[in-house]
Amino acid sequence: MKLRTILVALAATASFTSAAFAQAPIVIKFSHVVATDTPKGQAAERFKQLAEKATNGRVKVEVYPNSQLYKDKEELEALQLGAVQMLAPSLAKFGPLGVKEFEVFDLPYIFPNKTALYNVTEGPIGKGLLKKLESKGITGLAYWDNGFKIMSANKPLRTPTDFRGTKLRIQSSKVLDAQMRALGANPQVLAFSEVYQALQTGVVDGTENPPSNMYTQKMHEVQKFATLSNHGYLGYAVIVNKKFWDGLPADLRTALEGAMREATTYEKAIAQRDNDLALEAMKKAGKTQFITLTAQEQAEWKKALSPVQKQMESRIGADLINAINKEGAK
Numbered sequence: 249m250k251l252r253t254i255l256v257a258l259a260a261t262a263s264f265t266s267a268a269f270a271q272a273p274i275v276i277k278f279s280h281v282v283a284t285d286t287p288k289g290q291a292a293e294r295f296k297q298l299a300e301k302a303t304n305g306r307v308k309v310e311v312y313p314n315s316q317l318y319k320d321k322e323e324l325e326a327l328q329l330g331a332v333q334m335l336a337p338s339l340a341k342f343g344p345l346g347v348k349e350f351e352v353f354d355l356p357y358i359f360p361n362k363t364a365l366y367n368v369t370e371g372p373i374g375k376g377l378l379k380k381l382e383s384k385g386i387t388g389l390a391y392w393d394n395g396f397k398i399m400s401a402n403k404p405l406r407t408p409t410d411f412r413g414t415k416l417r418i419q420s421s422k423v424l425d426a427q428m429r430a431l432g433a434n435p436q437v438l439a440f441s442e443v444y445q446a447l448q449t450g451v452v453d454g455t456e457n458p459p460s461n462m463y464t465q466k467m468h469e470v471q472k473f474a475t476l477s478n479h480g481y482l483g484y485a486v487i488v489n490k491k492f493w494d495g496l497p498a499d500l501r502t503a504l505e506g507a508m509r510e511a512t513t514y515e516k517a518i519a520q521r522d523n524d525l526a527l528e529a530m531k532k533a534g535k536t537q538f539i540t541l542t543a544q545e546q547a548e549w550k551k552a553l554s555p556v557q558k559q560m561e562s563r564i565g566a567d568l569i570n571a572i573n574k575e576g577a578k
């Protein structure tokens with residue numbers, strides 16, 4: 249072959265290869281621990297659709313639900329290592345990362361309603377908290393909603409005396425640990441993927457979660473009672489590996505930010521309805537008896553749980569707790 253022909257062939261191969269590289273989509277692995285038919289699961293799917301459309305397929309989002317790839321703690325490590333790019337852990341799971349302030353969301357009764365919550369997550373307090381993740385190599389993109397928690401067990405939990413001696417599963421949050429102890433229970437940290445079996449085998453007696461999580465994990469099949477206590481909140485921060493995010497071409501990042509905004513609006517619109525439907529479905533299934541607290545019983549829960557805020561001041565910061573209480577009082 250003549251030198252010229254070889255050079256032309258080499259050039260053609262090179263441009264073919266770079267074209268192939270240029271067309272290979274950037275992959276975002278989005279790992280989470282809940283079922284697809286939960287508020288978070290559905291919003292992750294919606295984000296995938298919106299992101300792939302907005303980037304004309306230059307970005308591919310692979311969603312891995314139900315702890316398929318990683319459990320709670322492992323997924324945060326995987327994100328920092330870059331093995332996955334996106335997660336939406338509950339706000340109760342940021343403590344082990346060293347950003348304890350997120351546990352403020354776990355304080356009992358801190359949000360009297362969703363308006364107070366949104367004022368926090370969408371205002372300067374919420375933005376300030378996401379900023380704290382940067383030093384951990386993480387960029388916070390949005391807050392996603394789930395709902396207020398109910399307390400389930402194999403015995404009726406009407407007043408704090410009923411909690412004595414019960415073993416209750418919690419997420420890895422020191423505030424939740426303090427909450428369960430204040431009620432008189434023994435808290436036990438377990439990964440979300442392990443809860444159903446732990447309830448079934450009696451490793452723990454009960455747990456807390458919004459109805460959507462309880463129903464989609466079939467926990468109602470192994471819990472005889474659930475108290476509609478709404479004593480605390482469970483929501484999420486959608487986070488990405490900072491290095492990955494900063495390394496994206498600017499136009500793609502803008503498109504993905506738009507997709508995240510839209511997915512977030514969708515998520516907030518479906519969260520309450522999803523929880524209402526899940527509760528209805530569990531009532532219909534008839535395996536669990538749902539308890540509504542009387543005003544007197546509610547007052548007893550509140551009284552037992554009121555010291556938790558003070559106890560947690562040194563961990564979370566009194567200023568942050570006060571600022572959120574102010575939003576709640578508006």
Ligand code: LMR
Pocket residue numbers: 281282337338394419439440457461
């Ligand atoms: C839990 O572990 O109970 C929840 O954080 C699961 C989730 O992500 O909603």
